Amino acid sequence: MPSLGADMEAGTLVQWLVKPGAQVKHGDIIAVVETQKGAIEIETFESGQIEKFLVDVGTKVPVGTPLALIRTEGEAKPAAPPAPPPKAAPAAPPKAAAPPARPPGPTLAPPVAAGARASPAARKLAEERGIDLSTVTGSGPAGAITYADVETRVGAAGAPAAAPEKKRAPALNLDAMRTAIAAAMARSKREIPHYYLEHQVDVTACEQWLTQKNAALPPDSRLLIGALALRAVAFACRRFPAFNGFYRENKFEPSAAVHTGVAIAIRGGGLTAPALHDADKLALDDLMARMRDLIQRTRAGRIRGSELSDPTITVSSLGERGVEALYGVIYPPQVAIVGFGKVVTRPWVIDGAIGPRSVVTITLAADHRVSDGHAGALFLAEIGKLLQEPDKL
């Protein structure tokens, strides 16, 4: 069970996306895990063959618990069976009347979950309808509860007919997300001595460049100014490593890779900032495509584990309808967050004459244990300078 954030202690395995015997390689998505931040897709960090699963679907286990055994290429079949994972906390169904657990298979060492086996879709529907899964009879493989089973139960309970698919609430549990945000932000304010800077930047050149570029592009290839902002921050991180990395165990570990966390608002009131990997290395078009994909998946509740666990700096923007400046709270163990306000038209002096220009306020909240205002000012100035030449981003 990977750690998907400093505040995560345990996660519930909700689905395997591979079967025992399957060949997997580093980066493949193999399972879905339920955390406070919603359902997260888990990637494997090993390549090889899935020898067997060590944790049952529906089981809540602490971070660090092995989920599966993967035999790497060239590795002999293990002589001794692997140690069972640390004691698994059974998933706690809200009601006491849990069904009898599935009998453990002959080779299954870990304790079996008390929770009902159910598909993620079935779980979502049950949660939305307030149905206790332990009261649903499963008709799927090994008695697993399917979406249809929950629908039948909904009908039997005389609950209102299911609303059309599109009207359903998002897949994310916003209350749990709020708890996770509260824990991370409280820790940040407790532990990180923040300092704040702001810098106003003329982004007229960016707007003109985007207008020209987008005029020739179909909608699915068009760029947003947010992609330029992300890129400028990523480039600036390469020159100013004191803002890109992690503060852990009383020391700063700069990161060679730049994985910008993108703060994404969730409809209905939620926030998460998954990583856009290698934002300094991708071509700008790819960066935009990845940002689009990341935002869509995040809002649909389909984030990948690595995206949650490894952002090296966060970029937050409140969009074109928001405010002119925002002062971020650093997401630990990161050491900086850059905020972009909305672009506004302001009188500006250029070459001794006043004219209307598009101006954005860029802010930095950074960790005083790692850097000082002087370095922060240079970092912000670098971002501003990079935005003057959008064609080089």
Added chain:
Amino acid sequence: MSDIDIRKVVAEELNNIAPEVDMASVDPAADLREAIDIDSMDFLNFITAIHGRLGVDIPEIDYPKLVTLDGAVAYLTAHLKSA
């Protein structure tokens, strides 16, 4: 395609972005960005979806004409007729 059909397509695509909104209750003259809380990425996804479904080319410079329900329907009706 009738005015009513176009309105239906627009409402459907906006609902894909904002599933919890009852589009029938949205003021057709209100700025959608405010009325249903959509950001620039949502709006770009909306334009992309409309472009895909109706084949209408919507240059960026015309975006302001599509920020209300009525505006979007009028714009798309005019462009589908001229096509």
